[in-house]
Amino acid sequence: MAELTVAAGINRGGSAGLPERLRAETAELHARVEALVDVPGRVRTRADYIDLLGALAGLHTGLEGQLVASSWDLAWAGVGIDIAGHCRAGLLSADLDELGATVADSAEIAAFPTFGHALGCLYVLEGSALGGRIVARMVNAAIGDVPTTFFSGRGRGHQWPAVRGALRRYAERGGDGDAVVTGAVATFAVFAAGLIQPAMQR
Ligand code: HEM
Numbered sequence: 001m002a003e004l005t006v007a008a009g010i011n012r013g014g015s016a017g018l019p020e021r022l023r024a025e026t027a028e029l030h031a032r033v034e035a036l037v038d039v040p041g042r043v044r045t046r047a048d049y050i051d052l053l054g055a056l057a058g059l060h061t062g063l064e065g066q067l068v069a070s071s072w073d074l075a076w077a078g079v080g081i082d083i084a085g086h087c088r089a090g091l092l093s094a095d096l097d098e099l100g101a102t103v104a105d106s107a108e109i110a111a112f113p114t115f116g117h118a119l120g121c122l123y124v125l126e127g128s129a130l131g132g133r134i135v136a137r138m139v140n141a142a143i144g145d146v147p148t149t150f151f152s153g154r155g156r157g158h159q160w161p162a163v164r165g166a167l168r169r170y171a172e173r174g175g176d177g178d179a180v181v182t183g184a185v186a187t188f189a190v191f192a193a194g195l196i197q198p199a200m201q202r
Contacts, residue, residue, distance in 0.1 A: 018171040018180060019164045022123055025181050029188035034131070036195040039138040046099065049139060049146055054104040056150070057092040059194045062107035063125060063187065064089050067118055075115040078173075079166035086126055086159055091150040098147040107194060112183060116176045119166065120183025124191070126163045129153055 016024075043049050064087040076083045093103050112118040136151035149155075171177055 018167040018177050019123075021177065022120070022167070022181060022184055026124075026184050026188055029185065029192070030127075033188060033191045033195060036192060037135065039135055039142060043139055043142045046143060046146060049143055050096065050099055050101045053092055053096050053099070053150065054101065055194055057089060057096060058104045058107040059191060060087075060089040060092055060125070061103075062109035063121055063190065065106065066109050066112055067122060067125075069111065072112075072115055072118050075118075079119070079169045081122070081162060081166045083122075086122060086163070088125070088129065088150060088153075088156075091153075091156070095147040095150050107190070109190065114176065114179050116170070116179025117183030117186070119170060119175075120180040120185070121187040123163060123167065123180070123184050124187040126159055128191075129156075130160060 037052075039052075043052060068083055068087065072083070096103055112121065132151040132153050136148035139146065139148055139151065167180065170180070
């Protein structure tokens with residue numbers, strides 16, 4: 001899977017704005033969570049897939065719940081983001097429902113200390129959708145025809161440019177880039193903790 005990690009592409013794209021800084025400063029964390037997702041290693045049956053979706057559902061529900069807190073409404077509008085359009089917990093519920101599984105409990109996520117932290121979290125959540133189609137193909141290759149709306153993002157449109165635009169706008173207006181990086185790092189840590197498989201915790 002090494003060829004899929006974003007670490008290899010750190011310097012792609014030239015000018016070093018906030019999106020490029022985030023990519024560079026979280027590349028190692030990306031490699032770690034990608035290794036933890038480990039579809040070929042962990043998804044061998046439908047039950048394994050349900051477990052993975054359940055873990056992701058808990059994380060997305062908790063994190064997205066903080067992203068849509070009304071305290072950030074004005075700040076999202078200020079950077080041109082319609083935050084509801086970036087929430088994907090509903091896609092996880094739909095896939096789990098189709099698989100006949102109940103939706104997992106939400107992870108407990110503390111409120112973001114500043115809007116910069118929330119923006120860093122959005123960067124990670126929307127970035128994680130970028131590799132989703134690859135993951136969907138891996139899942140289908142491993143266990144056949146199962147619902148993969150969450151991973152494939154079918155029908156959702158490409159939301160990544162809006163996030164990059166928001167990061168640039170925030171930085172141009174003197175926003176705190178360090179807070180955004182801290183929020184992204186903290187979100188990767190939440191995913192890493194939530195994706196560790198029971199066997200790895202022993
Ligand atoms: C097997 C699992 C995963 C695979 C195969 C994968 C693959 C990829 C790929 C190929 C890209 C680059 C897409 C592009 O430049 O167009 C990407 C970007 C990204 N992924 Fe993943 N990913 C995985 C899991 C995750 C997870 C679990 C997270 C976070 C929770 C994550 C966060 C990100 C972020 C933030 C970016 C954007 C990097 C940037 O350009 O700034 N990924 N991923």
